[in-house]
Amino acid sequence: MNSKDIAKLAGVSRSTVSRVINNYDNVPEETKRKVLEIIKKYNYVPHASARMLAGKRNKIIGVFLYDAKAEAQTEHKKVFASAYFNNFTSAIIDTAKEHGYNVLAVMIENSKDWKNAKEIFYNKTIDGGIFIGIKNNDPNIKEIIEAGFKVALVDQDTKSADEAFSKSIIINADNFTAAYKTVKYLVNKGHTKIAHITGDMSLLSAIERLEGYKKALIDSGILIKNSFIVRGFFTVESGYKAAKKLLLKEKPTAIFIGNDSMALGAIQAIQELGLKIPDDISIIGFDDIEIAKYITPSLTTNRIPIYDMAYIATTNLINSIEENSSFSASYLIPVEFIERNSCRSL
Amino acid sequence: MNSKDIAKLAGVSRSTVSRVINNYDNVPEETKRKVLEIIKKYNYVPHASARMLAGKRNKIIGVFLYDAKAEAQTEHKKVFASAYFNNFTSAIIDTAKEHGYNVLAVMIENSKDWKNAKEIFYNKTIDGGIFIGIKNNDPNIKEIIEAGFKVALVDQDTKSADEAFSKSIIINADNFTAAYKTVKYLVNKGHTKIAHITGDMSLLSAIERLEGYKKALIDSGILIKNSFIVRGFFTVESGYKAAKKLLLKEKPTAIFIGNDSMALGAIQAIQELGLKIPDDISIIGFDDIEIAKYITPSLTTNRIPIYDMAYIATTNLINSIEENSSFSASYLIPVEFIERNSCRSL
């Protein structure tokens, strides 16, 4: 069953069938009704590829998730990693749906995946894409932007030296300010020995959180100690290791941890060392993943408005696709401090 | 840049370019090399829709998630619900990738979404689809199967009266046995007042868990009390409400809870009533979501091998697509009992 069949059945030409399908206004009601009836009767749906080839849009956007964790993990667990990314994806699917778009979800773990990612842009499978958690200023993204494809980026530097990046839609959480406030909060509680477990430092969010941490210490007249800054990778495991490393030497009284997953690992390490939270050590995380409020003590953290960020990324991208405008935009989204029970005053 | 341009540049016909692209073996090495060089040089990628229209496959499968929770939730949170589904999706994406397939992720919440779901089958956007968490024997799936599309179903009755369903690829966790063992475990610990909070009873998994619960009680010579069976919907909130309702009357000493999310809600309710787990009441969940091992006390539960189930669904579906065979298959996957600290012996 194709448009020709429908045309014959309805006693019109394929042109008219097409006009009805695309809801053009130069079709009389009666004709429209007749055609629609046949379409319905035969359950006809126009072939997406044919429409595409003839100049319509696919109405598919891609969401590309680079999960740094993936590389480190063992085979059968590699994609389970991040609640953070899952929530982004859900929110994007939800928003896209409202605009009549579907979402192709792609995990990027290696160069072969990058090849696939580029291919679905070049072969026109998708009308645009959203990249989340990609290495800051990744050259692969640059190539895609420069090839003229529509792209929205979450967690990318807007002040990039590279013009390509500043020509796109960029959405960031205000990680710097949130980190700054987090450390100030600890300082106000009397802490001076404040450590930081960083996230994956190839990501902008990790960089900004570290910067916020440093700036707050400086502004508080506290010396930055390199031994108090330990590198993590946003994974539970890396949080565990970082905390162990941190607590071997001179103990901090508080740790600002780059995200909640690492906080989970850190908590385990802290418990193994026989220390109590918050009595012996205060901790604060980032993200506000679902677990955060259920653990004991509940975790003080920073909530990223994932839905809002995904919403902005998706609507902007789709607007850009529909208007065929290559506008650039940059959003800095405030982060909410969530005070729970993992910190004490000294 | 299209195949015609490439042909001209390489000094061959479009036919030959196509043969090279599709890796047919009747092309001499030298010709192949030459064409490939031009393709690479100009970054040429064949237009997916054109290939599709000319008879190739899209290499896209759909994953359809029906999240019952969605309906109940407030606007901006509706898609954040389930770690369970997210993990399925990730595992499917991962497996599909190994076969060169991409994944279109679709959330189904209402009839409009079903319309969209059917459309992407009918308009040939996807080569097949995996349905997860769909109402048992949902007529929408039936329609899709009967229209001849390739489909894999997770959590659907294989003994369905409806032939359509038994003609597909079906993967289920062995919910009945797991539920049975769970209750037996509690009985062995001396419990006789064992309650059950069901899941969404339109889903096969919820039905089977209830059945397993009942059978274990019967086999243990314990009377089934209707007041000990309270209906939930797999959500945290419904677990909370169900537990509250349950604990108003004659208190059970143990609750088998339909999944871990509801257990989270139940824990909150139990705490609000001033009861201790496991001292006053033992609980067991289902799924083994990430949170389960981090809460206090850690939650005894049943682990569903999501990755394995997703792997089986995906490989079977893709095989069925590639071989264009409409074989049916049915898998019953064992569930692992995870003993932690939320139960005590009487």
Place this chain on the structure above:
DNA sequence: CTGAAAGCGCTTACAG
């Protein structure tokens, strides 16, 4: 308001 025809960019018998 409507139809005939060209064209989108491929693949694939077909013929040589």
Place this chain on the structure above:
DNA sequence: CTGAAAGCGCTTACAG
């Protein structure tokens, strides 16, 4: 081993 041509199923100027 290779090319010319038909065809996949649409949309859209174009002409009327």
